[in-house]
Amino acid sequence: MPDKDIFPLTIRLTAARLEASRFTVALAAFLPAFLVFLGARDSCGTAMKFFLFFFPYVFLVAAQDMAGTEISSGALENVLFLRGVFRRYLWRKNFALAAAAGAYAAAVFVGLALWSLARGRLDPSWGLQFGLGLLAGLYYIVAAGALSYVLKGGANVVVILMAQAAALLGLLFSATSRSAFIDHLDAGKFPDLVSRLKFLGFTAVFPNLIVSPRFRSGALVAAAGLLAALVLQRVLLRRLELRKEGRA
């Protein structure tokens, strides 16, 4: 199959998969409804802040079981994916998922921005925050994608969420120490090397942080993580074989 035909194929397959996932469809319907509720109860600014912090999770949900089950089930051993097309399909799936999640997030963002504009409360800095949230979302997709080469089902997303839960628990426990990292986070200042390294690690696990103006320096970590995950996926894909004996 020519290279130019693989992306349209990937888009169609990815769109059909997202449509078929009840959880994804339910979440996609729930989020705007919840934002409207939040905006009506409090303010559209609050709804926008909530959205900006949490929308990278849309990308994470979209990336659940990105490759694992397709590889292990034998479904890629189809006439559609012969002569290495399965590798190019799995690679392009990153971009197809990013496009789908990005389009959805942009539509919700524009809706909220118009609502805020109508109320005269539009904050121009939201645009930059949205861009940083997109970076965090892309990082989620590529990192979860890389994990899905070794984990089946939605375990790739579960592992990321568990790492985040562990990071939050660690943060809570650090509150008892004298030089608490939580205080540095609260101030958005990291005076020594250890606290800076902790911040880098925390951002790598919790990229949503970079949306906050205090933690914008973490964008470099998210960008580096995105690049590293892309390189890792390339390496994994180059080595990937569809082995019959490894089937689920």
Add this chain to the structure above:
Amino acid sequence: MLRVTGLRKSFGPVRAVRDVSFSLARGRTTALIGENGAGKTTTLRIILGFLKPDAGAVETAAGRIGYIPDQPVFLPWLSGRSLLDLTGRSAGFGGAKWSAAVRRTGERLLFDPALLERRPGTYSAGNAKKFACLQSLAVGPDLLVVDEPFSALDPPSVRRLRDLLAEARNGGTAVLLSSHMLAEIVRTSDDFIVLRRGEIAARSDLAEFLSRFRPSGAAELESAFLDLMRA
């Protein structure tokens, strides 16, 4: 249509394929035969690009390649019709031409068109096999790779598929099939290659083989092949 040169593949300490070389011409059906673990499936999977050879090369001039797996598995979120539409688009077929090819091939395979609205993962083993045949044969492949084509099919469907494979071959398709059903191999193939412990143990034009051994019945034919596979 296909040239395989010096293929080697190991899985850990197991040397699955060792220096396998052969070529396939247009309008010929070649059967790969051998005992379990002889390297047939590994060879097919390297040709299809699912496995990477440790050494050797696969060259093909085929624009369209078809593949009928032994036990087909399909993407679980697509209906049969959606999967066929994607197959047609990928092969460069237009809507009406593709629909006609699917209808014609489906009728020949005795495939119930109502099944197309369901997901192939819900089909019986026989219907899943017919669907895989439909997906590959409707594109009119230049090269068709078939792994155990007749398994899971009922006798009328076996006959239909046999006819379709013969028609594809007569139309210029190079067919490479792997099967344990020796009687079907004799009916469908022009040449055969015997693999033993990952190596080519014998290869021959089938007509020449039959004239040399002159088997008088199925039992003698089976014995002649088994001698080749185990010699």
